[in-house]
Structure formats: structure tokens, C-alpha cells
Amino acid sequence: MVANALVNVPAQARPGEIIEIKTLISHAMETGYRRTQLGALIPRDIVRQFVCAYNGTEVFRAELHPAIAANPFIAFSTIATESGTLTFHWTGDNGFSVTESAAIVVG
Amino acid sequence: MRLFGAAVGVVALAASAFAGEIPRVDRRSGYDFMSRETRAMQDDDTANPGLLWVLDGGALWNRKTGAAGRACADCHGDARASMKGVAARHPLFDAARGRPVSLEQRINLCRTDRQQAPPLAWESRELLALTAYVARQSRGLPIEIAIDQRAQPFLDAGRATWERRQGQLNLACRQCHDANWGRQLAGSVIPQAHPTGYPLYRLEWQSLGSLQRRLRNCLVGMRADPYEYGAPELVDLELFLMWRARGMTIEAPAVRP
Amino acid sequence: MERPTSRREFLLAAGGAAAGMGLVSIIAVEPARATPATMQEAIRKTVGSARVDAGRVKLELPPLSENGNAVPLTVSVESPMSEADHVKAIHLFTEKNPQPEVVTFRLGPRAGRARVATRIRLADTQTVVAICELSDGSFWSDRADVVVTLAACIEEV
Numbered sequence: 001m002v003a004n005a006l007v008n009v010p011a012q013a014r015p016g017e018i019i020e021i022k023t024l025i026s027h028a029m030e031t032g033y034r035r036t037q038l039g040a041l042i043p044r045d046i047v048r049q050f051v052c053a054y055n056g057t058e059v060f061r062a063e064l065h066p067a068i069a070a071n072p073f074i075a076f077s078t079i080a081t082e083s084g085t086l087t088f089h090w091t092g093d094n095g096f097s098v099t100e101s102a103a104i105v106v107g
Numbered sequence: 108m109r110l111f112g113a114a115v116g117v118v119a120l121a122a123s124a125f126a127g128e129i130p131r132v133d134r135r136s137g138y139d140f141m142s143r144e145t146r147a148m149q150d151d152d153t154a155n156p157g158l159l160w161v162l163d164g165g166a167l168w169n170r171k172t173g174a175a176g177r178a179c180a181d182c183h184g185d186a187r188a189s190m191k192g193v194a195a196r197h198p199l200f201d202a203a204r205g206r207p208v209s210l211e212q213r214i215n216l217c218r219t220d221r222q223q224a225p226p227l228a229w230e231s232r233e234l235l236a237l238t239a240y241v242a243r244q245s246r247g248l249p250i251e252i253a254i255d256q257r258a259q260p261f262l263d264a265g266r267a268t269w270e271r272r273q274g275q276l277n278l279a280c281r282q283c284h285d286a287n288w289g290r291q292l293a294g295s296v297i298p299q300a301h302p303t304g305y306p307l308y309r310l311e312w313q314s315l316g317s318l319q320r321r322l323r324n325c326l327v328g329m330r331a332d333p334y335e336y337g338a339p340e341l342v343d344l345e346l347f348l349m350w351r352a353r354g355m356t357i358e359a360p361a362v363r364p
Numbered sequence: 365m366e367r368p369t370s371r372r373e374f375l376l377a378a379g380g381a382a383a384g385m386g387l388v389s390i391i392a393v394e395p396a397r398a399t400p401a402t403m404q405e406a407i408r409k410t411v412g413s414a415r416v417d418a419g420r421v422k423l424e425l426p427p428l429s430e431n432g433n434a435v436p437l438t439v440s441v442e443s444p445m446s447e448a449d450h451v452k453a454i455h456l457f458t459e460k461n462p463q464p465e466v467v468t469f470r471l472g473p474r475a476g477r478a479r480v481a482t483r484i485r486l487a488d489t490q491t492v493v494a495i496c497e498l499s500d501g502s503f504w505s506d507r508a509d510v511v512v513t514l515a516a517c518i519e520e521v
Binding site: 141142143144145147148293294295310311313364 | 426428429430431433434435436483513514
Binding site: 004005006008022024026028029069070071073075 | 151153154156158159162163313314
């Protein structure tokens with residue numbers, strides 16, 4: 001199954017401008033509370049952490065639990081401080097790890 | 108009534124309005140019956156989960172596959188141009204097969220005939236992704252189903268399914284969706300059942316799914332036996348539903364509760 | 365034609381409750397449930413012995429949700445988000461989901477604005493609680509009630 005992500009970051013911003021970032025990651029977020037038709041518990045398999053770093057410095061983090069809806073959507077903001085790269089890293093159960101990055105021009 | 112050739116992509120005279128059909132001016136997409144929040148989810152391409160499948164589909168479009176080692180792009184080039192309007196015209200009569208085929212079936216026919224690759228399973232991630240990617244290229248375009256004398260019997264079969272009482276609840280589709288749309292059924296508003304947004308992300312599924320999946324859900328909901336994926340009854344019903352929604356705008360990939 | 369049996373009504377009712385949590389089948393297995401008490405306990409574990417006052421943080425949820433599988437939520441705090449005065453974290457809890465914790469957002473002065481949006485799962489009509497932690501060590505809360513309705517035709521696999 002292809003795990004992919006959609007990240008929306010403005011291509012450019014003025015220094016000090018607060019930019020909104022929206023992220024979507026493909027993941028079923030299996031809660032661990034569902035049962036099969038035979039009554040067996042389906043084990044939990046979720047995204048657990050989401051970290052956004054700006055030129056290497058962490059600017060936002062989310063610690064997720066099963067109550068986050070499937071295909072997690074997280075929108076947050078950060079200050080456009082300098083040109084560079086924003087990286088987005090999702091990690092979770094069963095070694096789940098996806099990284100996306102987006103370039104931003106500030107000035 | 109005499110029929111002209113199918114060259115024109117406009118509904119032929121023989122396929123006239125059926126009794127009880129919602130007048131064109133009253134035709135509304137399921138979008139209009141959703142909450143503000145769900146509509147916002149559909150409208151925002153950066154929040155619409157269906158776009159994850161479109162993204163996947165774009166990658167698959169360019170991937171060489173099958174014994175022929177061919178990608179969709181090798182024949183069709185840029186989908187934004189070549190696939191424009193395709194979803195709005197399917198199901199479409201296929202002369203070689205002597206019956207209409209749905210968009211999913213068309214994709215699989217290309218795979219087997221042109222790419223020499225095995226067909227993709229119904230509701231598989233790959234088939235949904237490719238269908239979503241192709242359908243996305245028709246977003247904003249009006250549904251245009253051409254019915255000529257070859258397609259007419261299949262349209263009639265679809266309409267017969269629509270009008271026939273089925274299942275333990277002994278309900279016909281039209282009883283809810285033609286005669287009682289806009290009213291409440293167990294806390295939800297009954298929509299008119301126009302397939303303007305397929306394949307769509309259904310919150311209930313927590314996934315993108317096809318029109319046939321939704322039709323099978325409906326049949327199960329009515330406690331009727333659901334046809335198998337790809338069954339002619341389902342494709343005929345798809346044809347009828349798309350024809351019934353003629354002129355309405357494609358929203359794929361939509362979001363629904 | 366016979367009236368629906370009481371067993372079928374029971375299965376539909378069980379399926380209704382189950383479908384809200386995204387359960388695959390409509391077997392009447394009692395799902396795990398948090399209670400207002402376990403939610404308070406989870407909040408207590410997060411804030412420690414500090415006092416939690418109502419205010420500062422605003423939780424926005426639709427009062428009526430069409431489907432408990434994906435309820436859009438926005439949480440925000442009026443804050444200068446300066447080095448001296450900013451939001452450190454926002455925690456979300458529910459009363460009736462199988463477990464009370466939903467998510468923790470960790471912010472800081474680089475955020476610019478304390479406003480985060482996501483989509484959550486709600487197993488039933490219930491109250492959602494947001495707790496924000498400020499840089500001065502204080503905790504503030506907001507609550508919102510959501511009525512959760514379900515799709516009318518329940519799907520079976």
C-alpha cells in the first residue's frame with residue numbers, strides 16, 4: 001500500500017509573516033478497538049507522531065492517539081523566518097515512517 | 108420516435124424523461140444536503156482526503172506496467188488534456204463488447220488489451236487511484252451521457268432496477284430518491300442519488316470508494332442481495348444514474364458523510 | 365408482510381452504536397468506553413497538581429456531526445505567542461471514546477498563532493475537552509458538546 005502525503009505550504013512569504021500549513025497523510029489509523037466478524041480484536045496501527053521542522057529546528061509537533069480520524073489532517077501555523085526547507089515527518093506503529101519536504105522563499 | 112446517429116454527445120430524443128423524474132430545475136447534488144463542515148472538506152484540495160488517491164493515481168499513470176511495458180502516459184500523454192471529459196461520459200457503449208462499460212471497466216480493459224497487464228481488483232487501491240485520477244480531470248464539467256439505440260436497452264434495464272421493489276424492506280430506489288429526497292431517514296437527509304462525485308471519500312468508509320460500492324451498500328441497506336462488483340445490473344444502473352444526472356457538474360473526488 | 369422482529373431492532377441498535385466507532389461487524393460486543401471519571405484522570409495525569417481554569421482556549425466543533433468517523437475540529441488560544449508569553453501545548457480529551465486522550469499539539473513562539481485544526485473520531489454524542497498549557501505554567505480549558513448521527517444505511521462488509 002502506497003503511503004503518501006499532501007502538504008500545502010506557500011511557495012513564498014514575507015519575513016515574519018505567519019503562514020498556514022495544511023497536511024494530509026494516507027493512513028487507516030486502525031484504532032485497536034475494532035473486531036473482526038469472528039470477534040477477534042484488530043490490533044492498533046496508527047500514526048503516533050507528526051513533527052514539522054524548519055531548516056532543522058522543530059516548530060510544531062503532534063502526538064496522535066486512535067481518536068484522530070483516518071487519513072490524518074493537521075493544519076497549523078508557523079512564522080516565515082528565512083528561506084529554506086520545511087520538513088514533515090510522520091512516524092507510527094509497525095515502523096511507519098514518512099517524510100515530506102517543501103521549499104519556501106522568504107523575503 | 109426516430110433516432111439520429113450517436114455522433115452528437117447529447118441525449119437522444121428517445122431517452123425522454125421518465126415518470127416521477129426530478130425536474131431539471133430541482134436537481135441537486137448530494138453536496139447540497141451535507142453539513143457546512145463536510146462541504147468545506149470537499150472544497151479544500153488540501154483537506155480533501157480523496158486527493159491522496161488522486162496523487163497515487165498520478166504516479167500510477169506514469170508507471171510502465173504489464174508485458175507490453177507501457178504506461179498510461181505512453182498512449183494518453185498528459186491526463187489533464189487527454190482525460191478531460193472522459194469520466195463525464197462514462198458508462199459508455201463499447202462496440203466491441205456490445206454493451207456499456209463503466210470507467211473502472213474501461214481502465215481495466217486498457218490494462219488487459221493495451222498493457223497486457225492483469226486487471227486490477229474492484230475497490231483495490233490501484234484501481235481507485237487511477238479512477239480518481241481520471242475522474243478528477245472532469246471536475247467542473249457537465250455529465251454528458253449519449254444514449255443511442257444500441258445503449259437504449261441498457262438504460263431501460265438500469266431504469267427497471269431503479270423502479271423495482273427489492274429486498275426485505277421491499278423498497279425501490281426511486282421511492283426514497285425520487286419521491287422523498289430532502290426528507291429525513293434515521294437522522295440523515297435523503298439525497299437525490301446523483302453520482303456527480305465518484306469515486307468519493309465517504310466518511311462512513313474512512314476511505315475512497317466507487318459508485319458500485321455505494322450501490323451495493325444501498326442494496327444491503329434495503330436488505331436486498333447486492334450484485335457482484337462488475338455485474339451488468341450494476342453497470343446498467345450506473346448508466347441510468349449518470350443519464351438521470353445529465354447536465355449536472357462532476358465533483359470528483361467528492362466527500363460524503 | 366411481517367413487522368421487523370425485535371432481534372433485528374436490537375442488531376440495528378447495536379450496529380448503530382458500533383458503526384459510530386467504525387466497527388466492522390454488528391456483533392453485539394461491548395466496546396471499551398471511557399467515562400467522565402477516566403477522562404478526569406487522564407487530564408489529571410497531564411496537568412499534574414496544577415489548577416485548570418475555564419477560559420483562554422477556544423474549542424470549535426460542529427454541534428451536530430453527520431458521521432462520527434471524521435469530525436472537523438479547530439482549537440485556538442488568544443496569545444501573543446512571544447518568547448515570554450506563549451502556548452506550550454494543547455491537549456484534547458473525550459468523555460465517551462474508548463480512551464480519553466485524543467491528541468497533544470506542542471507549539472511554541474515559532475508558531476506565530478495558536479490555532480490548530482484536525483479531524484477526530486467520536487464514538488457517540490459526547491463532550492470534548494481542550495486543555496491548553498501556557499508558558500507561565502498555567503492551564504486553561506474549554507468544552508464543547510457534539511451530537512453524533514450516523515449514516516442511515518449501515519454497510520456490512
